[in-house]
Amino acid sequence: MPFDLSPPRRVSPDCRMCPVQGCLARGADTANQWRAMVGTLPSLMPSGQPLIRAGEPLLNLYSVRAGCIKSCTVDAEGKEHVRAFHFPGDLVGLDALGERVATAQALAVSPSQVCAASVTSVLARLADDPGVSRRLFDQIRRELRLSLALSGDYTADQRVAAFLLYLRRRLGAWDELLRVPMTRRDIGSYLRLATETVCRVLTRFEQKGWLQSQDKRIRLLDLAALQTLAEPVGLIDEEFSLALAA
């Protein structure tokens, strides 16, 4: 156990200085309003630190402020399935909305920071604050759409290409250098591919001159080729830009 299992230290957040777009609190009008929603801000979480444990009642939603959180389930055979990666601006815990227990566990893939917002306070503002309800349902719709994209029957090449472009958008790699936070195994679990297949596809793309891959650093060289391949998957929805601009 290399990480601390005790709850992370919590400090009070200051949403006025927060650069995260798309956060729930961003829809609130005044300081008092977001204070009512966003209660605490766990301090920096090291890689591997659990945020949500499966089976626990979930009273909070978490908004990712920095880093990367993965949520995953463990099936009856004991195999872990990565269900989603959450990047800054994403909400964690939507699958337990309605004050039920969490079905998926969530843990930090890279050093991360999240803000907690109590479910009841979020629900209480849904009717009054159109910004909050819009952001919440944007998140839900995005999550549904990501699941849908991965549900299609696409080839390994299409999946990996779509995932790379998705990472590019979420990580904000303007110079096309991706610092991939998760392991090949996690990527494969998320895309429903064997670890080796992910490697092979990356190698194939590199041989075609579409990218350069060195472990966790991947430089994209031919975006057009990747986009052509990834287009049918639709993992990168056009609404990201809209949501971020709003």
Add this chain to the structure above:
Amino acid sequence: MPFDLSPPRRVSPDCRMCPVQGCLARGADTANQWRAMVGTLPSLMPSGQPLIRAGEPLLNLYSVRAGCIKSCTVDAEGKEHVRAFHFPGDLVGLDALGERVATAQALAVSPSQVCAASVTSVLARLADDPGVSRRLFDQIRRELRLSLALSGDYTADQRVAAFLLYLRRRLGAWDELLRVPMTRRDIGSYLRLATETVCRVLTRFEQKGWLQSQDKRIRLLDLAALQTLAEPVGLIDEEFSLALAA
């Protein structure tokens, strides 16, 4: 075009007599409250009749009262992907929440009947009425979980077994005789299998004595065998019974 493309005739619903469990209006306390939410009730829709067209702004959620609705998307290659089947008690249109346009089209698989509830009126009651918010988020969670279940990398046998048990629960086949409303092609599209694979699996199950299959009538003979096979998929969540009992 065998079906009528004009909007279905609308009549006023009477929720007091409605037997559908899990409907949003079921959480409302008085007649006036559900009247504000559930505005109109389309008359009987024949098979193939569209309920939602992709790209249209969606102002209503629909609660299935009878029959079966499928929502599906068409990807860039023109292939249709069945995204979900909706049975009585299910909501249709969740992916367009937040007053956006619909991404999926929805149409009747078998003769169906749905109730319309305006999005704004549902959102307006979320804070006041815990029953409504609970039912809404139950639906969202269920939809997320179904997507998750199908996202796993399972064999064709596992998928079909899980789907049969899912159908059994949703159709309420107490004598284990399922009247499967959708085609093999729809099943395959939903489970990400070729039509022929679905057939082959059913034939295989029949040879093992697990079921009897005659076109749209399937009689389940060995539930235990199917459940063992389907267990890792988790398509049938244990909360169905809880949600229905509430």
Add this chain to the structure above:
DNA sequence: CGGTTCCTTGAGAGAACTCAACGTCGGTGG
């Protein structure tokens, strides 16, 4: 009745998986 759609079965091909081996990296402890 035709015509269309759906269901079923067969044969062959291809994509991805499993099994296996090897190199690298980072952490641990002798």
Add this chain to the structure above:
DNA sequence: CCACCGACGTTGAGTTCTCTCAAGGAACCG
């Protein structure tokens, strides 16, 4: 300081599962 260990990444060979292509029969509708 160095050997060791485990996790990760990469590559190869063989296998298996599912798809594609093809055809025939059944059911439904005009």
